[in-house]
Amino acid sequence: MLQPHVLSVCHVLVLVLCLSAAEDFDWTKNHRGSFYYGTFPTGFSWGVGSSAYQTEGAWDKDGKGMSIWDVFTHKKGKVIYNETGDSSCEGYYKVKDDIALLKELKLNHYRFSISWPRIMPTGIKSDHVNEKGIKYYDDLINLLLENKITPIVTLYHWDLPQVLQERYGGWQNLSMIYYFNDYANLCFERFGNRVKYWITFNNPWSIAVEGYETGEHAPGMKLRGSGPYKAAHYIIKAHAKVWHTYDNQWRSKQKGMVGISLNGDWGEPVDITSQKDIEAAERYIQFYLGWFATPIFNGDYPQVMKDYIGRKSAQQGLGTSRLPSFSSQEKSYIKGTCDFLGIGHFTTRYITQKNFPASHGPSYFTDRDLAELVDPRWPDPGSEWLYSVPWGFRRLLNFVKTQYGNPMIYVTENGVSEKMTCTELCDDWRMQYFKEYINEMLKAIKDGVNVKGYTAWSLLDKFEWDEGYSERFGLYYVDFRNKNKPRYPKASVQYYKRIISSNGFPSQKEAENWHRKAIETCSSSNQLLAADPLTSHMEMVTEIVVPTVCTLCILLSAIFLMFLLRRHN
Numbered sequence: 001m002l003q004p005h006v007l008s009v010c011h012v013l014v015l016v017l018c019l020s021a022a023e024d025f026d027w028t029k030n031h032r033g034s035f036y037y038g039t040f041p042t043g044f045s046w047g048v049g050s051s052a053y054q055t056e057g058a059w060d061k062d063g064k065g066m067s068i069w070d071v072f073t074h075k076k077g078k079v080i081y082n083e084t085g086d087s088s089c090e091g092y093y094k095v096k097d098d099i100a101l102l103k104e105l106k107l108n109h110y111r112f113s114i115s116w117p118r119i120m121p122t123g124i125k126s127d128h129v130n131e132k133g134i135k136y137y138d139d140l141i142n143l144l145l146e147n148k149i150t151p152i153v154t155l156y157h158w159d160l161p162q163v164l165q166e167r168y169g170g171w172q173n174l175s176m177i178y179y180f181n182d183y184a185n186l187c188f189e190r191f192g193n194r195v196k197y198w199i200t201f202n203n204p205w206s207i208a209v210e211g212y213e214t215g216e217h218a219p220g221m222k223l224r225g226s227g228p229y230k231a232a233h234y235i236i237k238a239h240a241k242v243w244h245t246y247d248n249q250w251r252s253k254q255k256g257m258v259g260i261s262l263n264g265d266w267g268e269p270v271d272i273t274s275q276k277d278i279e280a281a282e283r284y285i286q287f288y289l290g291w292f293a294t295p296i297f298n299g300d301y302p303q304v305m306k307d308y309i310g311r312k313s314a315q316q317g318l319g320t321s322r323l324p325s326f327s328s329q330e331k332s333y334i335k336g337t338c339d340f341l342g343i344g345h346f347t348t349r350y351i352t353q354k355n356f357p358a359s360h361g362p363s364y365f366t367d368r369d370l371a372e373l374v375d376p377r378w379p380d381p382g383s384e385w386l387y388s389v390p391w392g393f394r395r396l397l398n399f400v401k402t403q404y405g406n407p408m409i410y411v412t413e414n415g416v417s418e419k420m421t422c423t424e425l426c427d428d429w430r431m432q433y434f435k436e437y438i439n440e441m442l443k444a445i446k447d448g449v450n451v452k453g454y455t456a457w458s459l460l461d462k463f464e465w466d467e468g469y470s471e472r473f474g475l476y477y478v479d480f481r482n483k484n485k486p487r488y489p490k491a492s493v494q495y496y497k498r499i500i501s502s503n504g505f506p507s508q509k510e511a512e513n514w515h516r517k518a519i520e521t522c523s524s525s526n527q528l529l530a531a532d533p534l535t536s537h538m539e540m541v542t543e544i545v546v547p548t549v550c551t552l553c554i555l556l557s558a559i560f561l562m563f564l565l566r567r568h569n
């Protein structure tokens with residue numbers, strides 16, 4: 001997700017030196033020893049999340065068209081071990097099983113995404129609408145509602161129809177706005193009588209930066225310093241158009257809400273007494289969350305982005321800024337197009353000022369003039385970029401409150417991964433992560449931040465983009481070696497369940513009890529999982545060994561018969 005190369009060992013060492021030098025800098029403020037016991041407001045919504053490409057599998061089944069991720073993952077060298085989402089968790093075939101897991105957790109909502117090419121194979125409505133794909137989502141939505149689970153539906157979790165990429169260049173082309181609007185309109189028409197929470201885009205920062213700057217994600221383009229800004233520009237416009245479509249055509253009948261899900265790490269100044277570091281940290285957040293949130297809530301890009309990218313573009317001899325601009329009409333069309341804000345948050349960085357001369361060439365990363373650092377003492381159980389820094393969450397939520405007029409917030413992603421090799425279901429570190437991050441969210445609510453719901457990321461272990469299956473974010477472990485993709489609960493299932501049923505953390509005594517009980521139950525799940533190779537082995541016996549032995553027997557009998565016949569003659 002984040003660029004690991006920016007976190008050089010040297011930076012880490014510098015940070016340690018800084019911290020020991022600045023003794024009065026209380027960076028652990030709000031962190032250790034300040035757990036807040038209390039409960040969430042009544043009606044607070046608890047959920048888990050997933051996304052289509054990461055879990056569904058069935059990449060070419062029942063008339064589904066190809067997405068940019070199908071094509072990207074089938075090219076060698078794009079994903080770790082060349083893994084693909086072709087079958088992933090086989091979620092397409094396991095709707096009932098997965099809803100049983102949601103029920104087990106006693107959740108209020110489930111966040112999932114619709115695969116655009118599954119319901120519109122080329123991405124273009126006039127070409128073809130795939131009724132089998134529509135039926136799949138219809139059934140999923142109906143089953144959720146029958147089980148009293150509210151669907152929160154993302155329209156775009158990165159799987160653009162490949163035809164739109166090939167024909168128009170994907171998010172580098174203005175026409176995406178109109179195709180996306182047609183697709184969203186079809187979703188409102190077919191599902192909107194039952195779906196009341198719509199998210200237009202998931203984490204557009206990743207789409208822009210990883211899809212069009214670094215090329216680590218599909219469509220794998222490296223249009224440094226311009227591609228990401230252009231992609232973001234069209235995504236923001238597409239979001240606004242879809243919001244207006246809903247507002248004009250569907251809102252009065254369907255009475256739902258349309259939001260966007262933005263991801264953002266918190267950026268903390270390395271030295272809080274240095275004005276330069278304070279400004280650098282602010283820039284970090286503005287180039288991340290603010291890039292999308294400021295136009296949507298306040299009508300234009302953050303001033304600091306306009307200044308920095310404009311200045312660097314001029315120094316690079318360009319006549320206009322690499323950051324596109326909105327006309328005044330567009331600004332007012334975009335401003336206020338968010339009924340609720342989805343926040344995806346995982347981690348924090350320390351930020352310090354660092355100048356990158358314009359001669360380095362155009363790049364999103366150098367446009368910001370900053371360096372990211374981490375504290376080596378922060379726990380990092382899984383993904384390289386994901387350090388557990390709970391206090392950053394409260395700060396980010398408060399930042400959203402003050403910058404964007406205290407909008408209604410749903411936390412749409414928050415969670416932690418573990419390493420691939422880890423088949424340990426007693427996920428202590430995940431329980432700890434959830435406990436502390438959820439507690440910081442509770443503190444933020446006490447600060448007055450308008451958070452209405454929380455979505456743990458994610459229900460299942462699944463395809464983790466360019467990291468393949470090597471990073472497991474699930475509350476449920478998925479055995480990918482077994483073609484039935486069985487799910488096993490990790491201890492965090494029990495722990496999260498307790499938080500949900502108590503609507504928070506009523507008392508220290510209880511919360512400690514939850515931890516002990518969760519650890520007790522996970523050891524029996526561990527035994528089940530340990531028995532799994534046996535199941536796979538048994539499958540191999542029935543699928544490969546038995547037919548082979550039978551064929552050999554038939555062959556031998558035939559040879560023996562021939563031999564007997566010859567002798568007889």
Ligand code: NOJ
Pocket residue numbers: 001051054202203263344413464473
């Ligand atoms: C954000 C993405 O939206 C999601 O798909 C991914 O699994 C998480 N980050 C973790 O990397």
